[in-house]
Amino acid sequence: xxxxxxxxxxxxxxxxxxxxxxxxxxxxxxxQFLSGSAGRNIGLIIALAVLFIVGAVTSGERFLNLDNMLxxxxxxSIFGVIAIGATFVITAGGIDLSVGSVMGLTxxxxxxxxxxxxxxxxxxxxxxxxxxxxxxxxxxVNGVIIAYGNVVAFIATLAMLVGARGLAExxxxxxxxxxxxxxxxxxxxxxxLGVPLLIWIFLLVAAAxxxxxxRTTFGRRTVAIGGNREAARLxxxxxxxxxxxxxxxxxxxxGIAGIMMMGRTTAGTxxxxxxxxxxxxxxxxxxxxxxxxxxxxxxxxxxxVLLFSTLINVFTQNNLDTSVQAVxxxxxxxxxxxxxxxFAVPGTRKAST
Numbered sequence: 030x031x032x033x034x035x036x037x038x039x040x041x042x043x044x045x046x047x048x049x050x051x052x053x054x055x056x057x058x059x060x061q062f063l064s065g066s067a068g069r070n071i072g073l074i075i076a077l078a079v080l081f082i083v084g085a086v087t088s089g090e091r092f093l094n095l096d097n098m099l100x101x102x103x104x105x106s107i108f109g110v111i112a113i114g115a116t117f118v119i120t121a122g123g124i125d126l127s128v129g130s131v132m133g134l135t136x137x138x139x140x141x142x143x144x145x146x147x148x149x150x151x152x153x154x155x156x157x158x159x160x161x162x163x164x165x166x167x168x169x170v171n172g173v174i175i176a177y178g179n180v181v182a183f184i185a186t187l188a189m190l191v192g193a194r195g196l197a198e199x200x201x202x203x204x205x206x207x208x209x210x211x212x213x214x215x216x217x218x219x220x221x222l223g224v225p226l227l228i229w230i231f232l233l234v235a236a237a238x239x240x241x242x243x244r245t246t247f248g249r250r251t252v253a254i255g256g257n258r259e260a261a262r263l264x265x266x267x268x269x270x271x272x273x274x275x276x277x278x279x280x281x282x283x284g285i286a287g288i289m290m291m292g293r294t295t296a297g298t299x300x301x302x303x304x305x306x307x308x309x310x311x312x313x314x315x316x317x318x319x320x321x322x323x324x325x326x327x328x329x330x331x332x333x334v335l336l337f338s339t340l341i342n343v344f345t346q347n348n349l350d351t352s353v354q355a356v357x358x359x360x361x362x363x364x365x366x367x368x369x370x371x372f373a374v375p376g377t378r379k380a381s382t
Contacts, residue, residue: 168280
């Protein structure tokens with residue numbers, strides 16, 4: 030099986046890069062730096078630093094205190110976990126619009142009275158297993174419909190978005206289900222080395238995602254499929270089966286996020302995860318993963334998640350209207366996509382750190 034990354038055979042006119050006769054491209058060094066993983070990540074770090082300065086100037090101690098920093102990280106951790114799974118799907122040239130609804134469904138299923146009663150009589154891990162199982166099942170359905178049913182990912186996951194949310198409403202009767210299992214709550218709301226467990230889970234999922242994308246055959250296959258699906262198939266990659274696994278992974282991260290949400294809110298409800306798919310996709314794109322596939326970055330996704338979480342916190346600290354927040358986030362997404370188009374160097378579609 031070939032693990033070679035896809036490369037462009039020729040540079041389009043006006044791309045700013047030329048071949049030196051030895052297969053190396055010559056062009057503007059600044060453009061090449063900005064198009065690389067280091068340049069993108071540095072840009073995100075600078076944007077994050079600017080937001081911190083704005084927060085410090087406008088809100089002072091209220092923004093900079095430790096409790097507020099942990100608040101930012103706790104908010105980032107839940108939709109950040111989903112964003113890690115979405116990074117793989119988007120890197121392969123797909124999309125998953127159902128992650129927010131699937132997360133809501135996992136919280137409803139895991140907090141059913143029967144499930145909590147069984148968990149009380151056995152172990153709180155039963156609730157965890159139910160949430161993960163529901164997420165994986167939803168991802169499997171998405172993957173099979175897309176890969177073997179040849180349904181466009183946008184349509185298939187849009188159907189799951191509507192269906193999962195509707196199913197959650199039917200099962201819960203549109204009411205909030207309170208988590209009564211004390212063992213589950215004590216674990217999920219605990220601190221490790223003074224840091225909330227939710228943040229540790231996010232860090233572990235991000236680390237696992239980075240390793241999977243950048244250091245394994247699975248990650249190289251994901252990039253190859255996103256770069257050129259037909260070439261990946263001809264190279265021996267079982268494209269359809271791999272796509273199924275990608276959506277299963279996305280569903281799994283939605284299940285993990287559902288567990289975290291139950292621990293944070295002590296409840297399961299069909300409204301959990303509402304519009305999370307938009308925040309997730311925005312964070313992944315701003316982080317540097319190409320929407321057309323072929324390049325993905327876990328570090329960039331983490332920075333994108335932190336950027337949006339900090340932005341929301343700064344706005345909240347200054348009592349700005351939610352409509353202003355929405356406009357600002359939309360502007361950031363547009364700028365990020367424009368920068369991707371401006372600085373993307375042909376032939377560099379690859380997994381990056």
